[in-house]
Amino acid sequence: MEYNFRDIEKKWQQKWVEEKTYKVAEDNSKPKFYVLNMFPYPSGAGLHVGHPLGYIASDIYARYKRLQGFNVLNPMGYDAYGLPAEQYAIQTGQHPEKTTFQNIDRYREQLDKIGFCFDWDREVRTCAPEYYHWTQWAFQKMFNSFFCNKCQSAQPIEKLIAHFDQNGTEGLDVAQTENLTFTAEEWKAMDEQQKSSTLMNYRIAFMGETMVNWCAGLGTVLANDEVVDGVSERGGFPVEQKKMRQWCLRVSAYSQRLLDGLDNIQWSDSIKETQRNWIGRSEGAEVEFNIADSDESFTIFTTRADTMFGVTFMVLAPESELVEKVTTAEQKAAVDEYIKYVKGRTERERMIDHKVTGVFSGSYAINPFTGEKNPIWIAEYVLAGYGTGAIMAVPAHDARDYAFAKHFNLPIIPLIKGADVSEESYDAKEGEVINSPRTDVKPYIDFSLNGCTVKEAIAKTKVYVEENGLGRVKVNYRLRDAIFSRQRYWGEPFPVYYKNGIPTMIPEECLPVELPEVDKFLPTETGEPPLGNATVWAWDEQNKKIVEDTKIDQKGIFPIELYTMPGFAGSSAYYLRYMDPHNKTALVSKEAAEYWQNVDLYVGGSEHATGHLIYSRFWNKFLFDLGISCKEEPFQKLVNQGMIQGRSNFVYRIKDTNTFVSFDKKDAYEVTPLHVDVNIVSGDILDVEAFKAWRPEYNDAEFILNDEGKYMCGWAVEKMSKSMFNVVNPDMIVEKFGADTLRLYEMFLGPVEQSKPWDTNGIDGCHRFLKKLWKFVTEGERTETASKEELKALHTLIKKVSADIESFSYNTSIAAFMVCLNELSKLKATTKETREALAIMLAPFCPHIGEEFWQMLGHDTTVCDAPWPVFNEEFLKEDSVKMMVAFNGKARFPMEFPADVTSEEAEAAALNDPQSAKWMEGFTVAKVIVVPKKMINIVLKK
């Protein structure tokens, strides 16, 4: 009987649907296991062979866990909102909903062919109202919360209001945009408008006037992680800084918790490190400097408190509000000109060339440690958004300050013994402190750091600063608040209306606020949101419903927010929704959340390290504070699958002709390399006839073949993309070899985490293995009792496969299958039990053939619920062991010993052996070392 994968796969895929084999429900009698893939956004191009890589890996793990008796949740859905889906819709001139749904159908069709064990009853789509209901709901909860620094958690805003009523801002320690100060009386005296804007300073979801990344090409603002090298990640349009009123999420409040949480999750070091960098914690001190001849003062942030005595000038960021205050009349013209210059420079320019520029403000600051007057400069190398936007410059020990001091001829005072600062600054935080205070001037205060190490000096200065009221110890984070609104159509609407200009939440029971139809959904370059084109889009407060905006002037009818939410809104808590996807009254029920807890294994690309994986952790921590999520961290273990790159092929056209020359002969001509569809190339040999038929302009193409009469193509590894004609479609592989072969081959290609180019050539080996296995199971001789060799081969496999699946080493466990089959094929006959064990262990990798075998062996249940074979060490034991005996680590020879030999016996035997005696001549035994591999090394001395 032939291995007819087409019929087998069709049969089982139908059966799985009919019998709902993969439907899961909470079941307290079984331990749970939650496997999750990052859900895809359905692009118009469909799936290529790279997409299923992670899905296959997690599918194998999910099936394995189920065989081990776990109740496994393995859901799938679509991230259907956001820029990508909308860009595609705009390019094809169709409504985003229509194209999105088409793409989803296409994805589903392709996914179904590969045989995944997804529970499709739990599918979610971020663009479905019953889903984004809970995205809007979470936003409202964030709006109605503030973050308490003391208890490090989100609290209801009412608590804060009560505090203001009682004490104003006295004794407040909360996450905030600005450090406001007011009394209870002042608070009470505020009108509604003032109270609203004051509270915005504290809400976790708040509206703020902030510098945003404005991208005119996309017609929207972007989050920091969506901007790469000053251009938009999607589309590559230039991005400029612009001040706009935007919704923001106070992600920064959770900085410390986001950092601490990394210690308790099993993620790769590189992703954790990337997140640590992104959060950017730095410990330092804020120190206050008075401005000379003025009542004003300002605060700087430094991590090098030990260098207070080496300050020779101060620098303000050009955007700082202080600039105006410190600029003197004489310097005004120069400062204005400089500010103008800085404004004319784009973010990108500032990032690429670090020009040393700046201007003197005319004022001086008094150094509280030396009493000296340090000139205040304004320079673009100081950033407004970090710390306080002002620094003290210590050119001797900071490279940037050093470059600035050299350029503008400012003094440089070294503070570390032996540091040579004539050519460059000494930035290392080590050495003995000197010149603090300098011995040639009269000390200004009674405080000295001389003789300390840098570390001691930092600590000592911090204590002094706090005790003398000069400032405070401060931890700064690089992590910024996330900008949460987009001037786009295809996203979640905000459940917000503007009552007399005050942002007000639409009542919870009226959610979701559904996305209205519009005539024109294209964004505008000026930032007018497309939702403004909706005819039905105003809130009737009395009747609690959405009405036509023509009524906006009437009493009680208010405009609804026109912005929409960004892509990460819908993807931040979808893993919770999968637990209870059809719940109409809650994001997730308490029972479901408590049963499934959090994701045990999350599989997805590492490109989301600073986006989705930060936002999701933030979002989950917030819901954890509310008691919705049961675990502080959403994803316990994370595996980052590598990218599958494309392997492009090239043909070489001789200039100005329609003649193509084979790769190995092209150097004799002047040629243009052209991408050629990899589907008409096999083993780098071009199918010449298919090439002629590929495009009309090649119909009469001529070829210069190589000596073997073949046309060889060149090749290169590039991103898999339509434009390079290197896309390999999984459907075609499934059609030719079957889904089981595709699954096996994708895993056999190498470690899941590694990026690698796709190469269909090796697939034959995997297909051959399945054919051989098929033959073995269907035609091999049978016996009742298993031989020693059979048990050994089988149990070697059980041990290897169990360990390898646990550690995601799928490629090596497939190799073990091949070895095992080879061993078994050498035997005359094998037992039914061995075949059953093979079927069960193969099922996670190749579920269709696994089911087929299981049925052939007389079972009428699904192989998914079979018990995983039990490993028995006994069968691996040998009668005798071969050991190596080594002298001086050089000469070695093998000796046979009984299997249960002890190291003493082995040593004695080795010493008595005539051959070894020859080796040992002139030596005495120094020591015997027993090593894990049962090799004994005898160390000899002359």
Next chain:
RNA sequence: GCGCCUGUGGCGGAAUUGGUAGACGCGCUAGACUUAGGAUCUAGUAUCUUCCGAUGUGCAGGUUCGAGUCCUGUUAGGCGCACCA
């Protein structure tokens, strides 16, 4: 500049975590069966070699009886952060 990761045959990649380097697959070579081979089966395949053996995991050292694995330095590639004070 700072941080993280990776360098093993013609290729993808193994190596029980310090113990016979190159599992398994591709490719290649030879043979068998075939009208045919892009089917199947068998054998071989790190390098050098005077066929005894010697060398061999980017490079140079070190620790060890023993190093692909640990340490130091170096080089190449990839990733992240970056005038972050």
